Amino acid sequence: MWVAISQRNLKSDNGSDRDILENAYVKYFEGFGINLIPIPNISQDIGLYFEELPIKAIILSGGNDINPELYNQKPVYVRDLSMFRDNTERKLLEIAIKNRLPVLGICRGMQFINVFFGGGIIQNIKEHVATRHGVNIIDLSLSKLLNKTIIVVNSYHNQGISKECLPPELKAFAFSEKDGVVEGIYHQNYPIAGIQWHPERLGSAKEYDKEIMKTFIEKRLFWSRK
Numbered sequence: 001m002w003v004a005i006s007q008r009n010l011k012s013d014n015g016s017d018r019d020i021l022e023n024a025y026v027k028y029f030e031g032f033g034i035n036l037i038p039i040p041n042i043s044q045d046i047g048l049y050f051e052e053l054p055i056k057a058i059i060l061s062g063g064n065d066i067n068p069e070l071y072n073q074k075p076v077y078v079r080d081l082s083m084f085r086d087n088t089e090r091k092l093l094e095i096a097i098k099n100r101l102p103v104l105g106i107c108r109g110m111q112f113i114n115v116f117f118g119g120g121i122i123q124n125i126k127e128h129v130a131t132r133h134g135v136n137i138i139d140l141s142l143s144k145l146l147n148k149t150i151i152v153v154n155s156y157h158n159q160g161i162s163k164e165c166l167p168p169e170l171k172a173f174a175f176s177e178k179d180g181v182v183e184g185i186y187h188q189n190y191p192i193a194g195i196q197w198h199p200e201r202l203g204s205a206k207e208y209d210k211e212i213m214k215t216f217i218e219k220r221l222f223w224s225r226k
Contacts, residue, residue, distance in 0.1 A: 001217065003034050004055045006089050006109070008063030009041045009082035017042065017084065025061060028200035032213055039092065041084040046091055050099065057102040057216070058092050060109025062198060065159055068123065071115045077124035077158070090116060096192065102223040103192040104216045107157050110185060110194025117187070118167040121159050125181060128155045132203050134177035135184070141221055142173055146208050150177060154203030157196060161185070173222070186222035193222035 007019040021038045029036055037055060039046055049055060064085050065078040089112050096103045105113045111121055134150045137143040161182040166172060174184030174195070186193035193216075199209035215221040 001032075001034050001057070002053060002055050003029065003036055003057045003059055004039050004049060004092065005036045005059040006061050006085065006092060007038050007041060008061065008080075009085040010064075010080060017082075020063070021061065022063075022200070024200040025059075029059075029213075032217055034217070039088060041082065041088045043088070046088065047095060050095055055101070057104070058096050060089055060092065060103065060105040060112055060194070062107035062109060062156070064108060066108065066112055066115055066121060068121070071120045073120070073123065075123075079158075086112075093192070097190055100191065100225075102216060102219055103190075103194075104223075105185075105192075105194025106200075107196060107198055108159075110196055111157075111159060111161060113187075113192060113194045114161050114165065114167070114170060114185060117169050119161065119170065120165040122162055122165065122181070123159055125160045126158050127179075128157050128160060128176075128181065131155045135174045135197070136177050137174050137184075139173035139184075142212070145211055145215070145221070148208065151205045151208045153183065153197035153205065154201055155196070156198060156201070160196065187225070189225060191219065191223040191225045 007021045012018050064080045064082050067081050068075050093116050135153050137149050143149045170185045172182045183196040216223050
């Protein structure tokens, strides 16, 4: 299965832009039979990738903060902004909606889904960086699938989403047990959903991540919308 994935965009030491995809994504998703196609952040027409290649889904990866201008705030606590990446992920979501492709957002990817549909961001929640915590699964279908209502996940995000930040089209399916920060969202009409933690990194409940990834690949649960 061929899946497009967005990439972190950073400045090199000499000031030039470079795209980076952590090896952990490749290793993790190959375990599910997924071949990742990294999408460059400066391509003039990323639509060609979807016309020429058999791409079946899209992953919005982690890394880079989102430009606060996109959610009508002034910068307070942001780092590694990338206009190129913001623009590329906007185009990826537009392509996904047009072609009804499943989208999985991971960490920043979940936040960008929220911003794309008109939601906001909490700019500084540094207490969520490099920790592990419980997540309360409130969606009955998912909790039944996992046979759990609380799972333990890793946490690397310095920004996040509160319930008040969600736009009407999106619903939360999971919240941080310790402070109520949104940990999972899905669109009510499109096969688009995101999680705040990193399944490809250490510190997450791999057996539960595996079940969630399978629903993404098989277009079930949040990704079953036609």
